[in-house]
Amino acid sequence: MSAAAPDWLNKGDNSWQLICATLVGLQSIPGLVILYGSIVKKKWAVNSAFMALYAFAAVWICWVSWAYNMSFGDQLFPIWGKAKPALGQKFLIKQAQLPATEHDYHNGTVETPMASPFFPMASMVYFHCVFAAISVILLGGSLLARMNILAWMAFVPLWLTFSYTVGAFSLWGGGFLFQWGVMDYAGGYVIHVSAGFAGLTAAYWVGPRAAKDRERFPPNNVLLTLTGAGLLWMGWTGFNGGDPFAANAVASMAVLNTHICTAMSILVWTCLDVIFFGKPSVIGAVQGMITGLVCITPAAGLVQGWAAIAMGVLAGSIPWFTMMVVHKRSKLLQNIDDTLGVFHTHAVAGFVGGLSTGLFAEPTLCSLFLPVTNSRGGFYGNPGGVQFLKQIVGALFIAGWNIAVTTIICLAIKFVIPLRMPEEQLLIGDDAVHGEEAYALWGDGEKYDSTKHGGWYSDDTQHHQAPSGVTQDV
Structure with missing residues (x-):
């Protein structure tokens, strides 16, 4: 046997993990690059796409230099792992392990051993890097068309280091929420609640777009917006399919549930648009797609197909209501310019998904994936009611941490670099910021x-x- 294929390596699991990681990477590059560059006004197409491209690159270097082990390494605090590089071949070619994930009973005996998938650490580092990258890119959707690009360049590594790693370790890497049994199958809290609340907070500190951009902000290319959205949807197969760290039955359930919930959410959102506005909105359908994907993420491998449909109904209606009704009546939300409505599509949808998980998580499926034995949702009897309360606490911790840390980061950057572009750049757009434009024609007058x-x-x-x-x- 080749030394490159040791006894512990399962080639099927390793292949699946690498494929899933690549699918998640494609959600960002080119998925969100295309979506962001197309869904904004023409004069902001280049800047919006570049914000996503830069973040993807910056996260990679930070991740392997220190952030991976802060998220999944040896415990330093109950919310954080010890920072160290993930670069040496001795570390990367050994069998993957998440050392803090051993789960013990109250008497100290082992309930569930630490996670040790049958693939190398290099695959684990790759898989979780693309999750970290898409988190900060999603956050950036709240800040398009006015954040100083230099401030964004500083913001990305700081938010990754002081916010994302805390959520990842607390819920996935063996931290206190993991040990307590809060369910977050693939990132409804770690990624989406985190990005939604951090995006809203950063949008408050950066300030609004130019007045004319807020008044009229048409997509410069609806068809390419759909292309980016399609990459996001199909890439979610890897997003939820890779989290069991194996090509197993849980992965299959997760993939199926992902598409069921998303399809239902699109249909509900579109029907609501027709009922209340008289016509189906293409951009609205994209929003409904995103909320469906986000909502099922914390539950994908833990719920039955009927529950995925029910969650799709919730995903297509509750964020629609908060975006179309609550937002327009709330002075606070009106005063914060969340460019793409990331708070509604990610924070609200992630919160709905997390709470739904606390209701619908099926005991048999839970036993196949979760480290805490006898885990179940509220619909399946005790201790399901307690699980629902745990889900609330987990969401509130992630929301509170992101509001506080994002505020500190923005204020710290503000001392050195203006958070908002100068007025001249706000008026001109891409050409003033980058000296480049998306199309070789004049379209903004x-x-x-x-x-x-x-x-x-x-x-x-x-x-x-x-x-x-x-x-x-x-």
């Missing part, structure tokens, strides 16, 4: 008038300089 200072100007201002690469004597 730019005009040339030799009597104006600088020649080039837009409908929003009367004195812009010439765009990059364009001479004044055209």
